[in-house]
Every structure is written in structure tokens, then in C-alpha cells.
Amino acid sequence: MTSIEREFQIAPIVQESVVHNSRTLFNLQSLTASLFGVGAGILGLESYYGFLFYIICSLLTTLLFYVLRVAPSSLPAGKGAFDTSQYFRSPYEFWTGGLLNGLAGFILTWTLFFGLVRA
Amino acid sequence: MAQVPVQTIHRDPQLFYWILVPITIVMILTGVLRHYATVLMATAPKKLDQKTIREQRSLLHGINVRSNFHVLSKRSFTTRRDALTTAYESGAYLKDPERRGQAPPNPMSDPSSMEGMMGMMKNQMAMIIPNTLIMSWINAFFSGYVIMKLPFPLTIKFKSMLQAGVATKDMDPRWMSSISWYFLCIFGLQSVFNFLLGNDNAASQMAQQMGQMAPPTGQMFGPGVDPDKQFIAEVENLAVIEHYSVLDGVEQRLLEGITV
Numbered sequence: 467m468t469s470i471e472r473e474f475q476i477a478p479i480v481q482e483s484v485v486h487n488s489r490t491l492f493n494l495q496s497l498t499a500s501l502f503g504v505g506a507g508i509l510g511l512e513s514y515y516g517f518l519f520y521i522i523c524s525l526l527t528t529l530l531f532y533v534l535r536v537a538p539s540s541l542p543a544g545k546g547a548f549d550t551s552q553y554f555r556s557p558y559e560f561w562t563g564g565l566l567n568g569l570a571g572f573i574l575t576w577t578l579f580f581g582l583v584r585a
Numbered sequence: 586m587a588q589v590p591v592q593t594i595h596r597d598p599q600l601f602y603w604i605l606v607p608i609t610i611v612m613i614l615t616g617v618l619r620h621y622a623t624v625l626m627a628t629a630p631k632k633l634d635q636k637t638i639r640e641q642r643s644l645l646h647g648i649n650v651r652s653n654f655h656v657l658s659k660r661s662f663t664t665r666r667d668a669l670t671t672a673y674e675s676g677a678y679l680k681d682p683e684r685r686g687q688a689p690p691n692p693m694s695d696p697s698s699m700e701g702m703m704g705m706m707k708n709q710m711a712m713i714i715p716n717t718l719i720m721s722w723i724n725a726f727f728s729g730y731v732i733m734k735l736p737f738p739l740t741i742k743f744k745s746m747l748q749a750g751v752a753t754k755d756m757d758p759r760w761m762s763s764i765s766w767y768f769l770c771i772f773g774l775q776s777v778f779n780f781l782l783g784n785d786n787a788a789s790q791m792a793q794q795m796g797q798m799a800p801p802t803g804q805m806f807g808p809g810v811d812p813d814k815q816f817i818a819e820v821e822n823l824a825v826i827e828h829y830s831v832l833d834g835v836e837q838r839l840l841e842g843i844t845v
Contacts, residue, residue, distance in 0.1 A: 472831075475655045475656075475831050476838075492779075493779055497780055499776060500777070507736070511736065512737065513737040514737075570772040570773040571773045571774075571775065572773075573769065573773060574769050574770065574774065575773070576736055577733070577735055577736060578609075580733075580734070580736040581734060584734075
């Protein structure tokens with residue numbers, strides 16, 4: 467028996483809460499990705515600039531999510547800055563998971579509004 | 586390398602109102618329809634008789650005892666294990682104890698397994714029929730011209746996919762026909778469905794295909810599985826557990842946690 471397993475048995479993690487947390491994040495990310503697509507299309511961004519816009523905006527959203535929703539309760543609980551382990555299992559899932567989740571929605575609305583506005 | 590001039594094609598603005606908007610609306614409405622069709626067609630779980638329920642629950646009881654043994658004290662765990670082992674080995678929980686040791690019935694002849702297959706067929710149908718209809722609808726009405734331009738460049742390989750039905754050799758692969766807008770809609774409308782129907786919707790076919798990749802988890806009590814063998818296996822699993830409790834040494838941990 468490893469000590470990590472022991473640690474989980476002493477302080478168990480409720481699976482439903484983990485699912486709920488990541489689902490909330492996923493909803494936010496997919497919705498904002500579509501809106502970023504609208505923005506990129508109206509600005510008329512093409513190729514690399516569009517994807518760059520998406521990456522920056524998506525990271526900014528995650529940062530805002532951290533600052534507004536996670537930090538107020540995780541910092542007093544003794545977690546360090548930018549530590550999301552109170553609500554999310556892996557930091558990569560939190561910080562970069564949104565990039566892939568919303569990409570399809572982003573491309574859809576980007577193409578649509580690019581077509582409507584520019585071409 | 587010489588700069589390739591940007592191709593511009595003058596298109597009727599009416600193309601948007603008569604192609605883009607209808608396809609998008611149809612795709613969204615199909616997703617909504619698929620969601621509600623799945624909800625309505627979902628069969629309620631079949632009512633099982635008392636003996637079957639007892640058989641399944643007692644096996645689950647054993648599994649739960651095995652996986653959560655650390656919250657039980659030594660004495661209560663041993664009591665539970667002894668009781669379960671005795672009952673499992675004597676076959677007290679079996680649905681029909683006189684059939685012990687016989688081969689399980691053929692799964693194809695069991696009517697309850699047909700039920701499950703019908704459910705799978707229904708889901709498949711709900712996915713295939715709208716797809717085929719919309720594809721042929723788009724091919725019949727909207728093929729043969731480009732409607733818009735992708736905002737990012739693609740390699741020449743995509744030309745046959747994006748410009749199906751447009752036989753123009755020198756056209757930039759960025760121009761796309763209505764069928765590729767349909768494909769974009771398939772991939773990208775998930776967020777719209779999330780917004781419209783809530784998160785656990787059945788609208789997106791992508792999510793359904795992902796679900797089919799994962800092996801079904803309900804196989805435990807499926808037909809063709811001999812419950813007696815499962816019970817015997819569970820007896821072995823219970824027997825090899827080396828019991829400890831999370832409360833072992835809790836006083837020590839508590840005292841370590843207190844700082845004066």
C-alpha cells in the first residue's frame with residue numbers, strides 16, 4: 467500500500483464534485499470559445515493571427531476564472547498562488563484543457579463571421 | 586517566391602440567406618430533435634423480479650465491502666466477510682439454485698438481451714437517418730458552387746474534401762462549398778447545444794461516437810454470465826484482502842496536526 471493511496475482513503479475525493487467542477491469549466495470554455503470566434507471573425511483576423519487571438523483569449527478566460535472563482539476560496543485555505551488543486555485534479559486540465567475543448571466551436575463561428583463580414 | 590495574388594470571387598449576397606442560414610438552422614434543429622428523440626425513446630429499465638435483484642445486489646454488496654474495507658473496523662469487516670463468503674459458497678443468493686453448475690443459456694435466445702440490442706439499434710438509427718437525409722438534401726440542392734472562404738490557409742489535399750462538386754483546378758483550397766459548412770457544423774455546434782439543452786444532452790453525434798468507443802459498463806449482469814462463477818471469484822477476492830483501517834494510528838495523526 468502506497469502512502470498516496472492511504473492519503474486518498476483518509477481524505478477521500480468525491481467523484482461527483484470533481485465532475486461538476488470540470489463540467490462548469492467546460493461549459494464556460496465552450497461558450498466563450500464561440501464568442502471569441504465571433505470576435506475574431508468581425509476583426510477579420512486570418513490564419514495565425516486568428517489562432518493566436520484564440521489562444522490568448524482562452525488563457526485570459528482561464529486566468530479570470532482562477533482570479534474570480536478559484537482564488538477567493540483557495541488562497542485562504544492555504545494553497546499557493548495559481549494552485550488549483552483545491553477544485554481540480556490536474557493543473558494542466560485547468561489551464562490548457564479549454565484550448566482543445568473550444569477549438570471546433572471557435573473555428574465554426576470564426577468562419578461564419580469571417581464569411582459574413584469580409585468575404 | 587512570387588507573391589500569389591489573393592483570389593477574390595464575387596458572390597451573390599443572397600447565397601448567405603438561402604444556403605448558409607438554412608443549413609445552420611437545420612443542423613441546430615436536428616440536434617435538438619435528436620436530443621428529444623433520444624430522451625423519448627429511452628426505455629425505462631426493465632422491472633426485475635425479486636430473486637434477480639437479490640442476486641445482483643448481493644454481488645454488489647460483496648464488491649462494495651471489498652473496495653471500502655478500510656472504513657470498517659477489523660471486527661465488522663471479518664464478520665461481513667464471513668457471512669458473505671458462506672452465502673456465496675452455498676449459493677444462497679442465486680436466482681435458481683438448482684441450476685448451479687450448468688452452462689449459462691445462450692445470450693441470443695434470452696429476450697432480455699434483445700432489449701439491449703434494440704436500444705443500441707435505436708441510438709444508431711437516430712444518428713444515421715438524419716445524417717443521411719441532410720447529406721443528400723445538401724447534395725441535391727446546394728452542390729456545385731462555393732459559398733465562403735475559410736479564414737486560415739489549408740494545403741491542397743483538402744481541396745477534394747472542401748470543394749466537392751466544384752471542378753475548378755486553380756481555386757484556392759480555402760474556398761469551401763456548402764457540404765464543408767455542414768461538416769464544420771457537425772464538429773462545432775457542440776457548444777451551441779451545451780448552451781441550448783444543458784450539458785448532458787444527446788444532441789451531438791460526436792459525443793455519441795465517443796460513448797460508443799468506451800466499452801459498455803453494464804456488462805456485469807449481462808446475459809451469458811454465470812452468477813455462480815462471479816460469486817466464487819468474489820469469494821477469492823474477499824479472502825485475499827489484508828485488512829487495515831483508516832483509523833489505525835488516528836491519535837498520532839491528530840496530535841501531529843495540533844500545533845500549540
